[in-house]
Amino acid sequence: MPEQHFQLRIVSESHPDRKRPNNEDHFAVNESRGIIVLADGMCGRRSGEVASDVATRLLMGKLRLLGDTESTEKEKHTELLEGIRLAVSETNQSIYQAASDNAECKGIGITVVAVLLSGPRIHIGYEGDSRLYGFRQDRLSKPTKDHSLVQDLVDRGLYTEEQERAASVSHILTRSAGL
Numbered sequence: 001m002p003e004q005h006f007q008l009r010i011v012s013e014s015h016p017d018r019k020r021p022n023n024e025d026h027f028a029v030n031e032s033r034g035i036i037v038l039a040d041g042m043c044g045r046r047s048g049e050v051a052s053d054v055a056t057r058l059l060m061g062k063l064r065l066l067g068d069t070e071s072t073e074k075e076k077h078t079e080l081l082e083g084i085r086l087a088v089s090e091t092n093q094s095i096y097q098a099a100s101d102n103a104e105c106k107g108i109g110i111t112v113v114a115v116l117l118s119g120p121r122i123h124i125g126y127e128g129d130s131r132l133y134g135f136r137q138d139r140l141s142k143p144t145k146d147h148s149l150v151q152d153l154v155d156r157g158l159y160t161e162e163q164e165r166a167a168s169v170s171h172i173l174t175r176s177a178g179l
Contacts, residue, residue: 024048026056034117035063040130042109051108055091059114062087084125095178109178128176147175
């Protein structure tokens, strides 16, 4: 099978939301290892910017350790999927523990998306409503699905996509890291 080549361009945009002056996003890339991490401190939560910084550093450290084993392509794919899932889970536990141990950090949380590139495969781990988009052959795609009340309502057929965009409860998450 001929080797596939593709061009990868990583683009990020971050800005404070409409209600708060500080930006709680942290973004990190390790191009040589094919790792991309975005963590967003949850708006209105104490120390959100600290939680997103800690989560980004923890995930980068954990993900750097993945993929160095000698294994078949199928085994490597399975190891990377499990590895990214475990890294997100362990980061969640670390943030939760930090919040439990420090009264100033009580209630901190983040949404996160982590990507690990391995050859032509993209492995994704995420919690909350931080999104990953892909642009390929002039088409935009979103391989992540928000962990939110509104997305659950759309999935169950109780909301249309138009209702989703106008929903006043779009900020309610069903999953996040840290809380």
